[in-house]
Amino acid sequence: MADVRIEREVVIEAPAEVVWRTITQPDQITQWFAERVELELEPGGQGYMGFDEQHGGPIVVEVVDPPIRFSFRWNHPAGAQPVPGNSVLVEFTLTANGPERTHLRVVESGHELLAWTDAEKERYAEEHNAGWADHLGRLAGLYPRGRMG
Amino acid sequence: MRTEPDDELWSAIADPSRRRVLDLLVRGGEASASSLADQVPFSRQAVSKHLVVLEEVGLISRRKQGREVLYRVEAARLDQATRAMAELASRWDRRLDAIKRLAEAAHAETNARATSPQK
Numbered sequence: 001m002a003d004v005r006i007e008r009e010v011v012i013e014a015p016a017e018v019v020w021r022t023i024t025q026p027d028q029i030t031q032w033f034a035e036r037v038e039l040e041l042e043p044g045g046q047g048y049m050g051f052d053e054q055h056g057g058p059i060v061v062e063v064v065d066p067p068i069r070f071s072f073r074w075n076h077p078a079g080a081q082p083v084p085g086n087s088v089l090v091e092f093t094l095t096a097n098g099p100e101r102t103h104l105r106v107v108e109s110g111h112e113l114l115a116w117t118d119a120e121k122e123r124y125a126e127e128h129n130a131g132w133a134d135h136l137g138r139l140a141g142l143y144p145r146g147r148m149g
Numbered sequence: 150m151r152t153e154p155d156d157e158l159w160s161a162i163a164d165p166s167r168r169r170v171l172d173l174l175v176r177g178g179e180a181s182a183s184s185l186a187d188q189v190p191f192s193r194q195a196v197s198k199h200l201v202v203l204e205e206v207g208l209i210s211r212r213k214q215g216r217e218v219l220y221r222v223e224a225a226r227l228d229q230a231t232r233a234m235a236e237l238a239s240r241w242d243r244r245l246d247a248i249k250r251l252a253e254a255a256h257a258e259t260n261a262r263a264t265s266p267q268k
Contacts, residue, residue: 005163006237010245014256022252032247100256104248106241 005109016094016102020067023092023104049074067094075110084110158226161206162234166191167199171222174209179219 012019022028026037029049036050041064050056059074060082071091076082088110095103162168166189173185182200186193200220203209207226211218 006234006241008238008241008245010249012249012252014252018256019252022248028251031251032244104245106245108237108241
């Protein structure tokens with residue numbers, strides 16, 4: 001089965017420890033990710049990411065290796081333990097690029113990635129009414145930073 | 150109607166070189182294999198192989214014009230393949246930008262506190 005995978009990167013002018021806190025502390029996570037965040041920061045730790053009334057769900061922490069790697073799984077079927085094949089894996093990798101610069105990479109992958117988007121297909125349908133030109137803009141989003149051309 | 154693209158479609162799009170060929174067709178409209186090959190850093194043979202794969206999954210179609218074979222994007226199929234994934238990608242871009250702003254602000258604050266008493 002093809003692995004659906006999205007990989008994005010950013011360079012941050014701050015030490016890896018600072019970036020680590022931004023991506024792992026619940027009061028920070030609420031500022032860039034979900035509105036409601038619960039997180040046990042340890043391998044196997046349970047958590048919850050809530051986006052609004054309709055969207056959100058439990059997560060399970062997989063890797064905690066400060067300040068280098070942090071990953072969790074989500075979007076698994078209700079009541080099931082998330083494993084490869086029934087869930088989406090989100091992996092953050094931090095690479096120190098000098099004392100005050102960090103390269104942050106995120107990879108979201110899993111067979112269920114599409115099912116997750118399917119849950120929001122109404123929204124996609126609405127957005128898609130913006131037409132083909134808008135769609136081309138989104139295609140650009142598939143490419144690594146620096147984009148096309 | 151199913152909106153999820155099938156696995157072959159994802160595999161076809163997963164290859165960066167193939168995406169590049171596809172991208173040229175998206176941007177430039179119809180093109181022949183040789184004109185595409187002029188615009189990429191890989192061989193004409195490689196371009197032809199990519200075109201075969203893209204055509205097999207229905208992302209592009211071909212027609213003959215004189216002695217030339219012209220390829221073009223099948224809009225509906227491409228749309229199906231890209232819209233969900235592109236949306237996810239741009240969503241992560243927005244999140245990473247927010248992380249960058251937060252971390253850099255936190256770092257600037259720490260630096261300001263550390264240096265202000267002396268200077």
